[in-house]
Amino acid sequence: MEAIERAISGWRAALGASAVSTDPRELAHYGMNVSEFAARDLHAVLRPTSLDEVRGVMDVARATDVRVHPVSTGRNWGFGSALPSLGPVALVDLAGMNRIVDIDTRFRYAVIESGVTQGQLSRHLAEHGTRLKLNVTGAGTDTSIVGNVLDRGCGNLGARVDDLLGVEVVLGNGGVVRTGLWHLPDHGTVVHHYPPGLGPDLRGLFVQSGFGIVTKIVLRLHPVAPLTVVTFEVAESRLTEVVDALWLAKDDGVITGHLRITDGTDPIIRYFGNTDPSVWKAQVVLNGVAAMRAEAVRELRRRLDGSTDHFVAADTEGDQTPPENTQDRLLAQARLGLVNGTPSDRLLIGFADMAGKSVPPDSVDLDHDRDLPGMLCANVTLPFAGGRMAACSSIVRATAEEARMPTSQLYERAGATALFGLFPFYFDRNDARAVAAAHAYKDLLLRRLEAGGIYPVRMDVDSIDRFIERTDDDFWRCVAAIKRVLDPHDILSGRYTPTTSS
Template identity: 30%
Template sequence: MNSTCIESAIAEWVTILGEPGVVAASAEDFGASTIGARRSIPAVLRPENQEQVSAILQVAQRWQVAIYPVSTGNNWGYGSANPVEDGCVILDLSRLDRIRDFDPELGVVTVEPGVTQGALRHFLDNHEGNYLVPVTGAGPTCSILGNALERGYGITPITDHFSAVTKIEAILPDGSVYRTPLSELGGEEVDGLFKWGIGPYLDGLFSQGNFGVVVSITIALAPVPDTVTAFFFSTKDDARLEALVPAVRAVLRTLGGPVVAINLLNNQRMLSMMTPFPEDKAVDGVLPAHEVERLANSHGVPAWSGVGAIYASKEVAQAARRTLRRLLGPVTDRLVFINRRRINTARTIARVLPGRFATKVLGMADTLSGALDIMHGTPNDVALALAYWRSGTLPAAGQPKNPARDGCGLIWFAPLVPIRGKDVRRYINMIERICPQYGVNPLITLTTINDRCFDSTVPLLFDRRDTDATARANDCYRALCDAGRKEGFLPYRLNVDAMGILNSGDSAFTRLASQLKAAVDPNYILAPGRYVPRIERYEA
């Protein structure tokens, strides 16, 4: 990219945004990434409204300078705020942080990119919004809009967050405004109540795509139920996994209303939440099997643990508990139900226990309380501590966690796995075979995204200060992708260094996506390389 073009574009952007709105990229703020990616970033643009976004894109087209939009840049484990390619100017949308509209009766809200999980929770609490925030484990500082467009998911009632998006407004690469047909025809309200609109469904182009800068989405919120009851179950015998998996499927099919999602976690994933990493016991960065067994026994961690929540009235919740006992009882060693009242009781009991026991009970209560907050649609950063297990420096108490800033090494491998016992076993064997070869401990979570399919999240944790460990972790990711492709376990989202997975082969998908990109963005200035192959391969 011509440096003169960049300088000319920056001069025009300063006129649009003022000098405070155009800043040099700082390695600490934007260059840092938990995956170890490093990009050359000429500048960061910080608009305050969609009119400025439109003007920015018009300048980018004029000078053919590539732009890469981010909502808050807190895309931990997938690249943080880094673009796919070098030389992109970052379009930081965090100042577009308005909650435009909220209908407390119908439960729909319109948010801009800078609205975080924490901000939406605060807004609802102050506007009699008796609804759940679509939270994730990424923490309160992460964008609602960004997570939805990346097809994130959670365990609250609307599990698939993009499915909750009913309306999109975006700025196209030429600076024009995209609105859905119902809104263009004057039906803004009903447009926000009905996802599919009328005519071809084009909103999907803006999900995991690079066809426009989304400046607002309308999402449907799940109402707060009468009761939220967490349930925890476990099995000590790994051999029972094949029986446990269809039981989980049966739970979702039988209790699909009150129970929407279930997590299964292996013992190493559980240990990562309970104890510091025993570096002195590791061999080439990996805990040997006997050490995993010793730690699991000392902390009472079973081979597999499960967690879910019942969202229902008291009467329905009681019936659901009976059904869970019937379905999970034969394939588990333990099944317990926890709500906030029980946690408060535990804290009361801890006050009269001896010091060591009191500390243990309070620690358990705090952990359960954090999990229940997530289930209640209240974001927190309890799960984010995982990123610090192998590296990074935890911030001072009261300060938000930021794994990219704090030096953590984390790459997410997030493949889809059928909810069949034999397929889950094949998948577990694949992870446990490959990860240790690269100095990565196989921490495995399986989360149901419906009653047919798990999304598994495997955090590839490493010491980012060690260049060799960083390289091995990235090699591990590629090896998992290659093996997963052969086995049928492919990721549902990609990090900025892995977009080439979609660029291989002359498929109908790559041809169509590239043709659409060429029509919308002929100069390829918007997020080049993001999910859509470069168009030069298909030029006549």
């Protein structure tokens, strides 16, 4: 307790008294989460607003051996929100570090602090007429960019980590690292044109790790340009051949943008209307000039002929007749808006609708309001191959039926050879038995996928330690060794880093 008191006193001196809270009610709020993971012990909440203040936080933590855990906005819904994997810790809330430092329209990147939300950056780009867009997720306007990128989230243009051009990070040992050419003398020239820089490319070292607190990133932006969105339906019996055809079309350069395939059953994360009987739905984005897009539509239609139904191509540059059905029109607008870099609160509205409520005035209240549904999910990666996706789908479906836990399936392209699979499900947060059953089902689903060689791409705060224990080998020992060098006092709580001791 003496060390904690000294740490809190030191943090108040470094940040100001108002930026350090030990109010039990406020700490309890940070522990609440939409998935009903057990709260962790928190010493305090710290709110730095600059790089120097983050360094001050770390200096005090090293001097007192009191651990800290950084969050950007704490809206990591389904995986633990603001919770660390282990407590007790002091939570470092970076939401106040929300400056958009630079936008380079020529080389298409943004330099942003860790508290910048996707709604904030999207509005900034639009208001300043940049003709650039952000790779957004469907998680809402107030969710963090940096937190999601560093947790390997997937946006509507693909894997977000692919957009990571640079990282500024305060290490556990007190050093400050800027990756690539960013650490070299500033001569007023562009330094983010070549992200690897000279020497080891350190960007990946700070993705899903606990080696430091990231204070800024450099993020690739994308041009706002006409595009074509193709949608179609796939019967279960044709799923394997269609997925293989889509992979080949992507490999051949026919598909130039993102693609998603979903069973369309999720009551909240909805991009398509319901059909009976249920069939798979797909969305494919085609980029390029008009002639390229038109030829790609023809070629894709030819390749999928006889394997799909309701093949529709909508080009944003041409005159399109919107769907007559209001719901279909809204869904089409939602799909197009996300591809065009406009974040949406439709997911939050869907959460509230399930409980017959309106959207909370602050979306963080989703965690606090137990009248709203509980949500958990598994997020995995698998090879971009029809047989592997069909096998994954069978595991999810069989496990869900056995547990009587309806689970939707959404697959998205993640690079040239991989798919991400996202499998959310819902439960009653006020029913202790329902909470326990949902968590047991989540653990069972992850273990069965793992037994099938389908591994997580992101993990929740309760699952990662058990996964590391099961898979302990030289990889994790290497991670632990790096951790001992960059954070020798083990003051940083990191979800994907083995627990070490000094």
